[in-house]
Amino acid sequence: MNIALFGYGKMGRMIEQIAQDRGHTIVAKVDVDTKEIPYHKMDVAIDFSTPESAFDNITGCFEHKVPVICGTTGWLSNYDQAVSICNKNQSGFIYASNFSLGVNIFFELNSYLAKMMSGLEQYNVSMEEIHHTQKLDAPSGTAITLAEGIIAQSDYKGWKLDQEENNIIPITSKREGMVPGTHTISYGSSVDSIEIKHTAHNREGFALGAVIASEWIQGKTGVFSMKDVLNLY
Numbered sequence: 001m002n003i004a005l006f007g008y009g010k011m012g013r014m015i016e017q018i019a020q021d022r023g024h025t026i027v028a029k030v031d032v033d034t035k036e037i038p039y040h041k042m043d044v045a046i047d048f049s050t051p052e053s054a055f056d057n058i059t060g061c062f063e064h065k066v067p068v069i070c071g072t073t074g075w076l077s078n079y080d081q082a083v084s085i086c087n088k089n090q091s092g093f094i095y096a097s098n099f100s101l102g103v104n105i106f107f108e109l110n111s112y113l114a115k116m117m118s119g120l121e122q123y124n125v126s127m128e129e130i131h132h133t134q135k136l137d138a139p140s141g142t143a144i145t146l147a148e149g150i151i152a153q154s155d156y157k158g159w160k161l162d163q164e165e166n167n168i169i170p171i172t173s174k175r176e177g178m179v180p181g182t183h184t185i186s187y188g189s190s191v192d193s194i195e196i197k198h199t200a201h202n203r204e205g206f207a208l209g210a211v212i213a214s215e216w217i218q219g220k221t222g223v224f225s226m227k228d229v230l231n232l233y
């Protein structure tokens with residue numbers, strides 16, 4: 001498969017290694033200074049760029065009928081528009097706030113736990129995410145997906161960064177050293193607490209998931225999720 005990388009930073013480089021190990025060819029490395037983009041060479045584009053550039057990168061691919069796997073976070077106010085440009089051009093699209101298998105299982109665990117806790121008013125939920133100091137967005141995309149999973153199963157109405165309010169999930173974002181990504185959900189009452197936690201040890205899991213999604217989307221048109229790729233239904 002011929003893969004174009006949009007964003008050749010920490011994730012772009014890790015994806016290059018894993019894609020090559022799986023027998024794929026990197027046909028373009030598009031970064032901030034790239035002038036010519038060879039869409040005609042691409043079977044798929046994988047975007048791990050920046051919140052500011054992701055929408056233009058993705059929709060440029062759709063206009064050339066190149067399917068896109070996007071892991072960039074912090075641009076989702078434009079997600080619906082990206083979906084309609086994808087559908088108009090009969091292209092393919094998968095966005096995931098987190099491509100790792102472990103986190104996608106953690107998303108399911110989070111929903112299941114939220115459903116069990118939803119009738120228990122003595123417990124309050126909170127969330128903490130920790131990432132490296134170069135991360136541009138807060139809270140992490142993964143934390144937002146986790147919060148949406150809880151909201152879908154409970155009476156919580158939204159989430160807020162560093163604020164405690166009735167019916168709102170408080171999220172704390174910490175930026176420390178080189179941490180690849182740690183997410184903890186806590187339910188606390190006056191008598192006990194329950195915690196679930198996912199810790200990424202490195203970026204390999206994110207990169208492998210993105211390459212597997214690129215392989216899966218070949219020959220498909222439409223908008224999908226990692227639930228489809230991993231058959232988590």
Ligand SMILES: NC(=O)c1ccc[n+]([C@@H]2O[C@H](COP(=O)([O-])OP(=O)(O)OC[C@H]3O[C@@H](n4cnc5c(N)ncnc54)[C@H](O)[C@@H]3O)[C@@H](O)[C@H]2O)c1
Binds near residue numbers: 032049050057074
């Ligand atoms: N979904 C996931 O599984 C997952 C995992 C890790 C990181 N991420 C997200 O991926 C994104 C990238 O993470 P990273 O750690 O590789 O960051 P990074 O800063 O190391 O790399 C980003 C790269 O994008 C480049 N860039 C800037 N403008 C660009 C443009 N117009 N077109 C193309 N590239 C451009 C930068 O020069 C840089 O090389 C972030 O949004 C991060 O949150 C998602």
Ligand SMILES: O=C(O)C1=N[C@H](C(=O)O)CCC1
Binds near residue numbers: 073131136141142143
């Ligand atoms: O390193 C990052 O940046 C990460 N971003 C994603 C997020 O915002 O959830 C996934 C984890 C790593």
